Amino acid sequence: MQKLKLHGFNNLTKSLSFCIYDICYANTPAERDGYIAYIDEQYNANRLTEILTETCNIIGANVLNIARQDYEPQGASVTILVSEEPVNPEDIDTSEHPGPLPDTIVAHLDKSHICVHTYPESHPEGGLCTFRADIEVSTCGVISPLNALNYLIHQLESDIVTVDYRVRGFTRDVNGIKHFIDHEINSIQNFMSDNMKSMYDMVDVNVYQENIFHTKMLLKEFDLKHYLFHTRPEDLSPAEHQRITQLLWKEMREIYYGRNIPAVSMK
Numbered sequence: 001m002q003k004l005k006l007h008g009f010n011n012l013t014k015s016l017s018f019c020i021y022d023i024c025y026a027n028t029p030a031e032r033d034g035y036i037a038y039i040d041e042q043y044n045a046n047r048l049t050e051i052l053t054e055t056c057n058i059i060g061a062n063v064l065n066i067a068r069q070d071y072e073p074q075g076a077s078v079t080i081l082v083s084e085e086p087v088n089p090e091d092i093d094t095s096e097h098p099g100p101l102p103d104t105i106v107a108h109l110d111k112s113h114i115c116v117h118t119y120p121e122s123h124p125e126g127g128l129c130t131f132r133a134d135i136e137v138s139t140c141g142v143i144s145p146l147n148a149l150n151y152l153i154h155q156l157e158s159d160i161v162t163v164d165y166r167v168r169g170f171t172r173d174v175n176g177i178k179h180f181i182d183h184e185i186n187s188i189q190n191f192m193s194d195n196m197k198s199m200y201d202m203v204d205v206n207v208y209q210e211n212i213f214h215t216k217m218l219l220k221e222f223d224l225k226h227y228l229f230h231t232r233p234e235d236l237s238p239a240e241h242q243r244i245t246q247l248l249w250k251e252m253r254e255i256y257y258g259r260n261i262p263a264v265s266m267k
Contacts, residue, residue, distance in 0.1 A: 011171040012182055015138040016145035017164050021255055022131040022157035025244050026229040032122040032129055035229045036074055039120045039131045043156070045069060045076040051155050052080050052114050055137065055148045061112065079115040082139070112139040127244075128251055129229070131157070144183065146191040153196065160255050161200070161217040163188050168211075181211050188215040218256045222249065 022039075026032040045068035056063050061082035068078040114137045122129040133156050137145035146165065153161060165188055170178040187204050189197060200217040207213075224233045224241065227248050233241060254261055 010141045010182065011169055012179075013138060013140050013168045014145055015136065015164075015166050015168065016149065017134075017136040017138075018152075019160075019162050020133045020135070020153065020156045020158045021160040021252075023159050023227060023248055023251055023255075024129040024131075024229050025127050025227055025231075025248055026122065026129050027127055027231055029124065031229050031231070032124075032127065035129045036120045036122055038229075039118075040070075040074045040076075043076065043118050043131075043133065045078055048076055048078040048116050048118070049080075051152070052078055052116060055114055055152060056080065056082055058148045058151055059137070059139065059145060060143045060147075061114075061139070074120045075118050077115070077117045079113060082112045082114060112141070112143075114138075126247060128247065130251075130255075142182070146185075146188070149188070149191050150193050150196060153192075158217075159219045159252055161215075163215045163217070165213040166211060185213060188213050216256060218252065224248075 024035050026035045049066060049068050053063060053066075064081040064083055066078070066080050068076070070076045115135070117134045119132040119134070120129070121132075135152060137148060137152075139145050149163070165185070167181045170180045171182065172178055185191075187206065189202055189204065199220060201220055202218075203216045205214040205216075222245075224245055228244075236244065250261070
Protein backbone atom coordinates (compact mmCIF):
# COMPACT_ATOMS: atom_id res chain seq x y z
CA MET A 1 0.00 0.00 0.00
CA GLN A 2 1.35 3.43 -0.96
CA LYS A 3 2.17 5.62 2.03
CA LEU A 4 0.59 9.06 2.30
CA LYS A 5 2.93 12.03 2.62
CA LEU A 6 2.11 14.04 5.77
CA HIS A 7 4.34 17.08 5.27
CA GLY A 8 3.15 19.96 7.43
CA PHE A 9 0.44 17.76 8.93
CA ASN A 10 -1.72 18.93 11.84
CA ASN A 11 -0.98 16.34 14.56
CA LEU A 12 -4.01 17.03 16.76
CA THR A 13 -6.48 14.16 17.09
CA LYS A 14 -10.12 15.23 17.39
CA SER A 15 -12.47 12.47 18.53
CA LEU A 16 -16.26 12.70 18.60
CA SER A 17 -18.01 9.68 20.06
CA PHE A 18 -21.61 9.22 21.04
CA CYS A 19 -24.32 6.71 21.82
CA ILE A 20 -27.78 7.10 20.36
CA TYR A 21 -30.71 5.21 21.93
CA ASP A 22 -34.15 4.43 20.55
CA ILE A 23 -36.71 2.97 22.98
CA CYS A 24 -39.79 0.93 22.08
CA TYR A 25 -42.52 -1.09 23.80
CA ALA A 26 -43.54 -4.40 22.18
CA ASN A 27 -46.36 -6.25 23.91
CA THR A 28 -45.71 -9.85 22.81
CA PRO A 29 -42.64 -12.00 22.02
CA ALA A 30 -43.61 -11.89 18.33
CA GLU A 31 -43.78 -8.09 18.39
CA ARG A 32 -40.41 -7.88 20.16
CA ASP A 33 -38.88 -10.12 17.51
CA GLY A 34 -40.52 -7.95 14.85
CA TYR A 35 -39.04 -4.76 16.29
CA ILE A 36 -35.53 -6.25 16.39
CA ALA A 37 -35.92 -7.45 12.79
CA TYR A 38 -37.14 -3.99 11.73
CA ILE A 39 -34.19 -2.22 13.36
CA ASP A 40 -31.74 -4.77 11.99
CA GLU A 41 -32.98 -4.13 8.46
CA GLN A 42 -33.31 -0.36 8.88
CA TYR A 43 -29.71 -0.04 10.07
CA ASN A 44 -27.94 -2.85 8.23
CA ALA A 45 -24.31 -2.54 7.13
CA ASN A 46 -25.21 -1.17 3.68
CA ARG A 47 -27.41 1.61 5.10
CA LEU A 48 -24.80 2.50 7.72
CA THR A 49 -22.15 2.66 5.00
CA GLU A 50 -24.28 5.21 3.13
CA ILE A 51 -24.66 7.32 6.30
CA LEU A 52 -20.94 7.25 7.09
CA THR A 53 -19.94 7.99 3.50
CA GLU A 54 -22.12 11.10 3.57
CA THR A 55 -20.51 11.97 6.90
CA CYS A 56 -17.13 11.92 5.13
CA ASN A 57 -18.50 14.35 2.53
CA ILE A 58 -19.75 16.69 5.26
CA ILE A 59 -16.46 16.88 7.18
CA GLY A 60 -14.33 17.04 4.02
CA ALA A 61 -12.68 13.62 4.07
CA ASN A 62 -11.69 11.13 1.39
CA VAL A 63 -12.69 7.49 1.87
CA LEU A 64 -9.67 5.17 1.64
CA ASN A 65 -11.16 1.86 2.76
CA ILE A 66 -14.47 0.46 4.02
CA ALA A 67 -14.99 -2.60 6.19
CA ARG A 68 -18.54 -3.67 7.03
CA GLN A 69 -20.24 -6.61 8.65
CA ASP A 70 -23.79 -7.72 9.52
CA TYR A 71 -24.08 -10.05 12.52
CA GLU A 72 -26.29 -12.98 13.47
CA PRO A 73 -28.72 -12.81 15.24
CA GLN A 74 -28.62 -9.00 14.95
CA GLY A 75 -26.39 -5.94 14.76
CA ALA A 76 -23.92 -4.48 12.29
CA SER A 77 -20.55 -2.73 12.20
CA VAL A 78 -18.97 -0.38 9.67
CA THR A 79 -15.50 1.18 9.78
CA ILE A 80 -14.09 3.67 7.26
CA LEU A 81 -10.52 4.86 7.00
CA VAL A 82 -10.39 8.41 5.68
CA SER A 83 -7.89 11.04 4.57
CA GLU A 84 -8.16 14.79 4.62
CA GLU A 85 -9.07 16.56 1.42
CA PRO A 86 -6.80 19.43 0.28
CA VAL A 87 -7.74 22.55 2.24
CA ASN A 88 -6.89 26.20 1.64
CA PRO A 89 -5.84 27.57 5.08
CA GLU A 90 -7.74 30.79 4.32
CA ASP A 91 -10.97 28.78 3.99
CA ILE A 92 -10.72 27.10 7.43
CA ASP A 93 -13.47 28.21 9.83
CA THR A 94 -12.63 27.36 13.44
CA SER A 95 -15.56 29.19 15.07
CA GLU A 96 -18.34 27.49 17.02
CA HIS A 97 -21.42 26.97 14.84
CA PRO A 98 -23.79 24.14 13.89
CA GLY A 99 -22.82 21.78 11.12
CA PRO A 100 -25.08 21.19 8.12
CA LEU A 101 -28.47 19.57 8.48
CA PRO A 102 -29.35 16.53 6.34
CA ASP A 103 -30.96 17.32 2.97
CA THR A 104 -33.31 14.71 3.09
CA ILE A 105 -19.60 1.87 8.88
CA VAL A 106 -16.06 1.48 9.27
CA ALA A 107 -14.16 3.85 6.99
CA HIS A 108 -10.42 4.70 7.05
CA LEU A 109 -8.80 8.13 6.60
CA ASP A 110 -5.04 8.70 6.91
CA LYS A 111 -4.67 8.28 10.67
CA SER A 112 -8.41 8.95 10.86
CA HIS A 113 -11.49 6.77 10.93
CA ILE A 114 -15.24 6.69 11.28
CA CYS A 115 -17.02 3.68 12.75
CA VAL A 116 -20.44 2.62 13.95
CA HIS A 117 -21.66 -0.46 15.83
CA THR A 118 -25.34 -1.24 16.48
CA TYR A 119 -26.85 -3.07 19.44
CA PRO A 120 -30.55 -3.97 19.11
CA GLU A 121 -31.82 -5.75 22.24
CA SER A 122 -34.98 -6.77 24.03
CA HIS A 123 -35.93 -8.55 27.25
CA PRO A 124 -38.87 -10.90 27.84
CA GLU A 125 -39.77 -9.09 31.09
CA GLY A 126 -41.65 -5.83 30.67
CA GLY A 127 -41.83 -5.66 26.88
CA LEU A 128 -39.10 -3.04 26.49
CA CYS A 129 -36.81 -2.98 23.45
CA THR A 130 -33.77 -0.77 23.02
CA PHE A 131 -31.68 0.08 19.99
CA ARG A 132 -28.25 1.61 20.60
CA ALA A 133 -25.87 2.91 17.94
CA ASP A 134 -22.28 3.57 19.07
CA ILE A 135 -20.54 6.02 16.72
CA GLU A 136 -17.00 7.41 16.65
CA VAL A 137 -15.55 9.99 14.28
CA SER A 138 -11.82 10.47 14.87
CA THR A 139 -9.81 12.82 12.65
CA CYS A 140 -6.32 14.25 12.34
CA GLY A 141 -5.62 17.47 10.48
CA VAL A 142 -7.84 20.53 10.20
CA ILE A 143 -11.12 18.72 9.44
CA SER A 144 -13.53 18.62 12.38
CA PRO A 145 -15.87 15.73 13.28
CA LEU A 146 -18.18 18.23 15.00
CA ASN A 147 -19.47 19.33 11.59
CA ALA A 148 -21.21 15.96 11.20
CA LEU A 149 -23.02 16.03 14.54
CA ASN A 150 -26.40 17.36 13.33
CA TYR A 151 -26.48 15.01 10.35
CA LEU A 152 -25.73 11.85 12.33
CA ILE A 153 -28.28 12.52 15.07
CA HIS A 154 -30.95 13.26 12.46
CA GLN A 155 -30.17 10.06 10.55
CA LEU A 156 -30.78 7.80 13.55
CA GLU A 157 -33.88 7.47 15.75
CA SER A 158 -32.74 9.35 18.85
CA ASP A 159 -34.57 9.43 22.18
CA ILE A 160 -31.40 9.75 24.28
CA VAL A 161 -27.97 10.86 23.06
CA THR A 162 -24.70 11.01 25.00
CA VAL A 163 -21.90 12.87 23.22
CA ASP A 164 -18.19 13.07 24.05
CA TYR A 165 -15.63 15.24 22.28
CA ARG A 166 -11.92 15.37 23.04
CA VAL A 167 -8.85 16.92 21.43
CA ARG A 168 -5.65 14.95 22.09
CA GLY A 169 -1.97 15.50 21.41
CA PHE A 170 -0.44 18.73 20.14
CA THR A 171 0.72 20.34 16.93
CA ARG A 172 3.35 23.03 16.33
CA ASP A 173 3.15 26.34 14.51
CA VAL A 174 5.90 27.64 12.23
CA ASN A 175 7.71 29.05 15.26
CA GLY A 176 7.76 25.68 17.02
CA ILE A 177 5.15 26.64 19.64
CA LYS A 178 2.94 23.74 20.72
CA HIS A 179 -0.83 24.09 20.36
CA PHE A 180 -3.07 21.64 22.25
CA ILE A 181 -6.29 22.75 20.50
CA ASP A 182 -6.76 24.65 17.26
CA HIS A 183 -10.36 25.89 17.49
CA GLU A 184 -12.79 27.58 19.86
CA ILE A 185 -15.21 25.43 21.84
CA ASN A 186 -17.19 26.15 24.99
CA SER A 187 -19.86 23.48 24.55
CA ILE A 188 -20.79 20.73 22.11
CA GLN A 189 -24.24 22.34 22.09
CA ASN A 190 -22.84 25.31 20.13
CA PHE A 191 -22.32 22.98 17.17
CA MET A 192 -25.99 21.93 17.12
CA SER A 193 -28.81 23.62 15.26
CA ASP A 194 -31.41 25.67 17.17
CA ASN A 195 -34.07 23.20 16.03
CA MET A 196 -32.19 20.28 17.58
CA LYS A 197 -31.56 22.11 20.83
CA SER A 198 -35.26 22.93 21.10
CA MET A 199 -36.12 19.20 20.88
CA TYR A 200 -33.92 18.00 23.77
CA ASP A 201 -33.18 18.69 27.40
CA MET A 202 -29.38 18.96 27.58
CA VAL A 203 -26.74 18.86 30.31
CA ASP A 204 -23.02 19.59 29.89
CA VAL A 205 -20.10 18.16 31.88
CA ASN A 206 -16.90 19.77 30.56
CA VAL A 207 -13.25 19.68 31.66
CA TYR A 208 -11.94 22.70 29.79
CA GLN A 209 -8.31 22.47 30.92
CA GLU A 210 -8.13 18.93 29.50
CA ASN A 211 -10.08 19.74 26.29
CA ILE A 212 -12.77 17.21 27.25
CA PHE A 213 -16.44 17.98 26.54
CA HIS A 214 -19.57 15.95 27.32
CA THR A 215 -23.25 16.56 26.57
CA LYS A 216 -26.29 14.43 27.48
CA MET A 217 -29.56 14.82 25.56
CA LEU A 218 -33.08 13.62 26.43
CA LEU A 219 -36.00 14.12 24.04
CA LYS A 220 -38.51 16.58 25.52
CA GLU A 221 -41.73 15.54 23.81
CA PHE A 222 -43.24 12.20 24.80
CA ASP A 223 -46.06 10.83 22.65
CA LEU A 224 -46.87 7.20 23.41
CA LYS A 225 -47.89 6.41 19.81
CA HIS A 226 -44.25 6.83 18.73
CA TYR A 227 -43.08 4.16 21.20
CA LEU A 228 -45.53 1.33 20.49
CA PHE A 229 -44.71 -1.38 17.97
CA HIS A 230 -47.84 -2.63 16.16
CA THR A 231 -50.11 -1.32 18.96
CA ARG A 232 -52.25 1.83 18.98
CA PRO A 233 -52.69 3.92 22.15
CA GLU A 234 -56.47 3.97 21.64
CA ASP A 235 -56.51 0.16 21.89
CA LEU A 236 -55.11 0.31 25.43
CA SER A 237 -57.12 0.60 28.61
CA PRO A 238 -56.43 3.71 30.71
CA ALA A 239 -54.54 1.58 33.22
CA GLU A 240 -52.40 -0.03 30.49
CA HIS A 241 -51.78 3.36 28.90
CA GLN A 242 -50.48 4.73 32.19
CA ARG A 243 -48.42 1.62 33.02
CA ILE A 244 -46.64 1.52 29.66
CA THR A 245 -46.03 5.28 29.68
CA GLN A 246 -44.42 5.09 33.12
CA LEU A 247 -42.39 2.05 32.08
CA LEU A 248 -41.00 3.79 28.99
CA TRP A 249 -40.30 7.08 30.74
CA LYS A 250 -38.51 5.29 33.57
CA GLU A 251 -36.36 3.40 31.05
CA MET A 252 -35.41 6.63 29.28
CA ARG A 253 -34.52 8.40 32.52
CA GLU A 254 -32.38 5.48 33.68
CA ILE A 255 -30.40 5.51 30.44
CA TYR A 256 -30.10 9.31 30.55
CA TYR A 257 -28.82 9.40 34.14
CA GLY A 258 -26.84 6.16 33.86
CA ARG A 259 -28.33 4.49 36.91
CA ASN A 260 -31.36 2.49 38.01
CA ILE A 261 -33.98 4.66 39.68
CA PRO A 262 -37.32 4.03 41.47
CA ALA A 263 -40.49 4.25 39.42
CA VAL A 264 -41.76 7.80 38.96
CA SER A 265 -45.26 9.04 38.40
CA MET A 266 -46.05 10.87 35.16
CA LYS A 267 -47.59 14.28 35.63
